[in-house]
Amino acid sequence: MIEGWREFVRSNFIYSFSRAPVAIGSFVIASSLILFAIAAPFISPYTPYDPATLNLMNGFSAPLAPNAFTGDVFIFGSDDQGRDILSTILFGMRISLFVGFSAVFLAMILGVALGLVAAMAGGVIDAIIMRVADIQLSFPSILIAMLIYGIAKGITPPEMRNEVAIWVLILSIGLSDWVQFARVVRGSAMVELQKEYVEAAKLIGVNRVAIAFRHIFPNVVPSVLVIATISLALAIISEATLSFLGVGAPPTQPSLGTLIRIGQGFLFSGEWWIIFFPSLALLLLALSVNLLGDWLRNTLNPNVGIK
């Protein structure tokens, strides 16, 4: 265990990380935002969705200025209901990140499984899976996500829609995003399948499932990790876009996109902070994860092609 850690620290990976200021910077920003989001219930100054703690008199406080009626100070200001913007951002980031991570996880499981199956089965199954992937890839994924969201919304009964909205969102982003994983996994698996050790494993009678997981899968892990990181940035933006358009997170569980949607209503009346700080948080989150993904791709596996 300790030996493994030492090896990791001495590896090329850590060496090139320590020489890349952009990678270090984005790693620090991304991981601290994620930590803030996880710790939101403990560190946030207010509980924004508990009506008992809200005071309507606190509405529209400017950032860092004491409120005219109550004298309360909000670092990032407050919204029309007197909610602290910083707290809504922390809780909103939680939802954005939860949706992002879950959607990428779903896409990853689906894509890796279908990619492995396509590579190992070959023939008609391979052709069908990859054709579906091609078709899906020719449409923008945000469009597919919207469509899946709409259909899922149509199927669920109206009184349950708010409760399941988050899961529908995860499903629609996850299902729209598996193609990259499947393509890359299939490609790497095809290469591995040609190699002699796989032939040898087949000869001594190892079954196909074991070959797929024990021998093929470890070889595709680096590429899968790279795609997962880049997909996370895309999933966070997709989630924000869907929520901004009003077809995402419900008003009862606002994500960063929902907060920006709400803030847009106050753009003209001069309360710029209601939209500015959530946008900034979204920007930092998406940009840092994106830069980290780019760096990972260049370091780990320069051959993974992502559009």
Place this chain on the structure above:
Amino acid sequence: MELSLFQYLIRRALQSGVVLLVTGLIAFSMFRFVGDPVENMMGQERTDADIELLREKLGLNDPFFIQYWNFLADAAQGDLGISFRQGRPVVEVLIERLPATIELASVSAFLAIIVGITLGVYVAIKPFGWITNTVLTVSLIGVSLPTFLIGIMLIYLFAVELSWLPSFGRGETVQIGWWSTGLLTVSGVKAIILPAVTLGLYQMTMIMRLVRSEMSEVLNSDFIRFARSRGLPEQKINFRHALKNTLVPVITVTGLQLGSIIAFAIITETVFQWPGLGLLFIDSVQFVDIPIMASYLMFISLMFVSINLIVDILYVMIDPRLRIGEAS
């Protein structure tokens, strides 16, 4: 296996047909299985016999593929059902909204191509210098920003702070037959600027980067060096020889992007409350207006499939190298 151009075209056309049939099937299944059509049409007072009669009349008792066939036949004749929310034929609603989206998409594609190619050529010719650096940095940031944030930023700057341009709507429109255009009035032209820039920005950066990489490659090739050694003027080398040879990939990529411009118009139209198809689609998703959703799906896939097909055909026709021995 060698394929002639003709065989290749037939095969691509067949593939496109299959894609359309599949999206049609999805659209049909949405109509048929999301919500019960009989439930939607009948009032509270009804008997089982009434329901059975209506099911028979609507053809809901026919085998699945007969129903699917009838649906396709109706759709081909322009009968896409009636919007749940507006109570009007879907085709009527779509045609009413179409001009707004087409105008927005064309203006932004035009902007993207003109500005993208100009900047791309400039950056390739002068790879060092502060203008190049600024353009490249700004484009990198522009690509990483979500479209709706760019829209909001533009609204804040040009509509709220400077109040030069309107932040929503199409301005005054002029009716020409069934086509309503906003491009003939001053307020209409003012209204299209911000949405078109927002929508075209991503494509613009893409075209710019593409032109830049293609140009730098061509500028290093032997025939350009030869042109230089012949003493041709720099201007002529850059535009006559180099730019011409970069245009093939630029045309194909731009063509393929046209479809995504229409799709991403959904976001831009929502930000700017632009009364086009995208805004209609978002409203239909929010209110679960299945006929509109399904028809939009069919419309957009028809659009994508035909654009892909046309671009593929053009590609093979422009570049003769692809014609000989097309390997399968």
